[in-house]
Amino acid sequence: MxxxxxxxxxxxxxxxxxxxxALDGVDYTVDSGEVLAIVGESGSGKSVAMxxxxxxxxxxxxxxxDKMEFEGRDITKLSATxxxxxxxxxxxxxxxxxxxxxxxxxxxxxQIGEALKVHTDLSxxxxxxxxIELLEAVGIPEPKGxxxxxxxxxxxxxxxxxxxxxxxxxxxxxLIADEPTTALDVTIxxxxxxxxxxxxxxxxMGLIMITHDMGVVAETADRVVxxxxxxxxxxxxxxxxxxxxKHPYTKALLSALPENAxxxxxxxxxxxxxxxxxxxxKVSA
Amino acid sequence: MSGDIILKVRDLKRDYVTKGGLFxxxxxxxxxxxxxxxxxxGSTLAVVGESGCGKSxxxxxxxxxxxxxxGTVEIDGTAIDIxxxxxxxxxxxxxxxxxxxxxxxxxxxxxxxxVLEEPxxxxxDKPAAERRDLALSxxxxxxxxxxxxxxxxxxxxxxxxxRIAIARAIMLQPKLLVLDEPVSxxxxxxxxxxxxxxxxxxxxxxxxxxxxxxxxxxxxxxxDKVMVMYFGEAVEYGTRDEVFxxxxxxxTKTLFAATPRADIESIRERLANKAA
Numbered sequence: 001m002x003x004x005x006x007x008x009x010x011x012x013x014x015x016x017x018x019x020x021x022a023l024d025g026v027d028y029t030v031d032s033g034e035v036l037a038i039v040g041e042s043g044s045g046k047s048v049a050m051x052x053x054x055x056x057x058x059x060x061x062x063x064x065x066d067k068m069e070f071e072g073r074d075i076t077k078l079s080a081t082x083x084x085x086x087x088x089x090x091x092x093x094x095x096x097x098x099x100x101x102x103x104x105x106x107x108x109x110x111q112i113g114e115a116l117k118v119h120t121d122l123s124x125x126x127x128x129x130x131x132i133e134l135l136e137a138v139g140i141p142e143p144k145g146x147x148x149x150x151x152x153x154x155x156x157x158x159x160x161x162x163x164x165x166x167x168x169x170x171x172x173x174x175l176i177a178d179e180p181t182t183a184l185d186v187t188i189x190x191x192x193x194x195x196x197x198x199x200x201x202x203x204x205m206g207l208i209m210i211t212h213d214m215g216v217v218a219e220t221a222d223r224v225v226x227x228x229x230x231x232x233x234x235x236x237x238x239x240x241x242x243x244x245x246k247h248p249y250t251k252a253l254l255s256a257l258p259e260n261a262x263x264x265x266x267x268x269x270x271x272x273x274x275x276x277x278x279x280x281x282k283v284s285a
Numbered sequence: 286m287s288g289d290i291i292l293k294v295r296d297l298k299r300d301y302v303t304k305g306g307l308f309x310x311x312x313x314x315x316x317x318x319x320x321x322x323x324x325x326x327g328s329t330l331a332v333v334g335e336s337g338c339g340k341s342x343x344x345x346x347x348x349x350x351x352x353x354x355x356g357t358v359e360i361d362g363t364a365i366d367i368x369x370x371x372x373x374x375x376x377x378x379x380x381x382x383x384x385x386x387x388x389x390x391x392x393x394x395x396x397x398x399x400v401l402e403e404p405x406x407x408x409x410d411k412p413a414a415e416r417r418d419l420a421l422s423x424x425x426x427x428x429x430x431x432x433x434x435x436x437x438x439x440x441x442x443x444x445x446x447x448r449i450a451i452a453r454a455i456m457l458q459p460k461l462l463v464l465d466e467p468v469s470x471x472x473x474x475x476x477x478x479x480x481x482x483x484x485x486x487x488x489x490x491x492x493x494x495x496x497x498x499x500x501x502x503x504x505x506x507x508x509d510k511v512m513v514m515y516f517g518e519a520v521e522y523g524t525r526d527e528v529f530x531x532x533x534x535x536x537t538k539t540l541f542a543a544t545p546r547a548d549i550e551s552i553r554e555r556l557a558n559k560a561a
Contacts, residue, residue: 041472042443156336185335185499190543201559212472215502215545218552239556242549256477257547258506265484266477266506 003206004030004053004091004174007067011048011230014060022048022061023230030174030206035197037209037221037238039253045230046210050176054087071173089119092167096179098159102151108135108162109147115169134165138195157188161195168199174206175199181216193220214257218242226250291460291493292324292347297356299342316342318517319356324510326460327487329494331508331525333501333540339517340497344465347495348382361460374408381454385466387446391438397424397449398434404456419456426489427452427482444475448482455486463495468503480507501544505529513537 011023023045030036038046052063053075068075070086078086092115095101103111112131116122122130128147135143138161151159160180167175177196181189197220200207209220217224217238224241226234226249234247245251256266297320305311316339324330332340345351346358352368359365360379365372384390391400401420405411411419421431427448438446447467454462464483468476480503486492498504504511504525511528513521513536520534532538 041474186501187335187539187543189545193545213545214473215547218547219545219555222556239549239552242547242552253473254547256474258477258480258502259547265481 001072002029003032003034003071004028005067005069006049006053006065009049009052009065009068010063011045011052011057012062014062019062021230023052026225026227026230026232027235028208028225030208032173032206033200033204035200035207035209035220035222037211037217037224038227039211039214039217039224040227041212043229044227046212046227047178048230050093050178050208050210054091054093054176055083085119088115089170090172091174091176092170092172093176093178094160094163094167094180096182098156098163098183099151101163102159104151107148107150108154109149112162112166112169115166119170130169131165134169135162137168137199138162138165139191140165157184157192160184160188160192164192164195164199168203171203172205174208176208176210178210179212180209182211182213189216196220214254226253289326290323291326291361292322292330292495293357293359294323294347295321295357297321297343297346297358298354299339299346299351300354315517317346317353320512320514320517320519321356322510322512322519322522324461324493324495326493327491328509329487329496329507330510330512331496331498331504332512332514333498333504334514335499337516338514340514341465343514344382344463344495344497347461347463348380349377378408378457379460380463381457381459381461382463382465383447383450383454383467386470387443387450388438388470390450391446393438396435396437397429397441400438400449400453401456404453408457423452423456426486428478442475443471444478447471447475447479451479451482451486455490455492458490459492461493461495463497465497466499467496469498469500476503483507501540513540 006028008025008027009023010025013020013022026049028036028049038049040046048057051057053068057063065076070091075083075086102108109128109131112134113127116127116130131147132143135146140146140158140161154162180196181192184192193216196207209216211217221238223237224235225232226247228249233249234241234245241250242254245254258266297317298315299317301314301316303312303314320343322330332343334340346353349365349367349372352366357364360376363376365376398417398420401423402416405416405419421434424431424433429445429448441449468479471479483494487494496507508525511523511525512519513528513534515536521528521532521537528537532541
């Protein structure tokens with residue numbers, strides 16, 4: 001039994017100009033101890049899919065799904081209370097903008113402790129001990145002194161570490177990282193990716209990396225799902241994807257990488273216009 | 286092309302002084318600690334570094350927005366020093382800039398036509414009809430259509446906006462274009478289109494680029510020369526091949542090691558390590 005299984009997920013948004021299909025029938029499977037990368041450009045629906053799983057979409061969204069099971073339990077059928085037991089504890093998420101996702105009015109110690117307060121019955125002193133442990137685990141120097149720091153007193157990389165500490169506070173079985181390193185410098189990106197992989201390996205949790213960066217995919221993923229405009233183009237293990245991409249869109253993405261440039265100009269996705277136009281027809285049909 | 290230096294920078298320094306208060310002493314932050322380089326006409330210099338390394342400070346000095354604290358900048362043979370005032374219009378027309386965020390750098394209330402005509406309106410006495418013609422032909426050059434002339438920025442995608450920002454920057458036919466992370470906010474396929482556009486425009490107008498970026502794969506693709514900056518100092522400066530094949534400074538090596546590798550051998554190696 002896979003850790004997470006999603007079949008035929010569709011998300012529609014109600015907009016002023018009629019319904020907009022953000023996701024049109026995508027499937028995901030993640031096993032424990034596996035790193036799945038969801039790759040796509042903006043508008044591919046990669047974040048929407050995970051927000052649907054977490055129940056974080058606004059009211060204008062209609063989610064339909066044939067199957068959405070976490071450890072064999074149907075998440076869609078859970079009551080709101082039961083759902084909260086799972087979301088935030090067994091499944092947790094890290095967002096793209098670390099500085100924007102932390103509350104500027106509370107200390108980082110408080111914000112990490114909050115997750116523990118909600119999901120565990122640790123006493124207050126046990127909690128603060130656990131928070132220090134967590135900060136240490138994510139590699140923040142002098143974790144004790146950092147408990148009373150506010151987010152604005154930390155750098156972007158450190159804020160992302162705090163977010164990770166928060167996400168792993170309750171030892172989740174599945175961690176979703178939505179573009180965790182996009183806002184960071186390359187050397188910091190390397191540290192954060194290494195940290196995520198280390199934590200994932202130690203705890204054996206499943207990890208979903210949402211990214212648009214093929215380099216990040218190559219460095220982290222076991223398996224890859226490629227999305228374009230709300231539909232799944234290709235799914236394969238990471239080596240096969242880079243060695244012999246099957247779908248024209250994946251080929252286009254890989255050849256648009258500057259390091260793969262062979263000629264004077266880079267090939268772009270619009271060189272694959274025929275494919276894009278046929279896609280557009282399918283969407284409007 | 287060789288020997289024709291359009292931009293000559295020598296020992297450029299810039300200090301920011303933070304004001305002291307009642308309980309706080311005045312302190313000085315050196316954002317640039319003596320940077321020197323030359324850029325040849327029609328070539329591209331890439332400036333690489335992380336946030337806080339002084340690359341945007343450098344861009345602001347080159348575009349005559351901020352003065353330098355010390356050192357000299359010569360553009361096309363003329364020394365510029367805005368701390369002494371009186372930079373001529375002709376001088377300012379020679380250097381233009383394209384900013385990182387195409388959402389923040391266009392006025393949401395200004396139609397695209399007006400965006401493109403404004404530099405002409407301010408700097409030349411061309412009549413309205415001629416300005417319009419120039420704007421329309423520029424739209425075409427950057428891969429947009431004449432019907433985009435009357436639209437507002439919010440009607441465009443990020444890649445299209447960056448095309449508009451580039452079009453605005455080259456309206457006055459500058460000699461030197463400073464590009465401050467022009468593709469880092471864009472999707473991969475759009476990034477490729479913009480890089481191609483920049484290469485086309487460079488060929489057509491014999492433009493010189495100072496290309497600021499933190500993305501080494503982009504730099505490797507576009508640059509002729511590379512300068513790596515670290516805490517206000519140029520720790521590495523050389524031709525692209527020199528820097529990429531044989532990085533000297535430990536920071537450059539760290540930077541290369543941190544850049545994700547997407548080639549098949551490194552994926553294979555990683556998977557082998559993981560299985561072990």
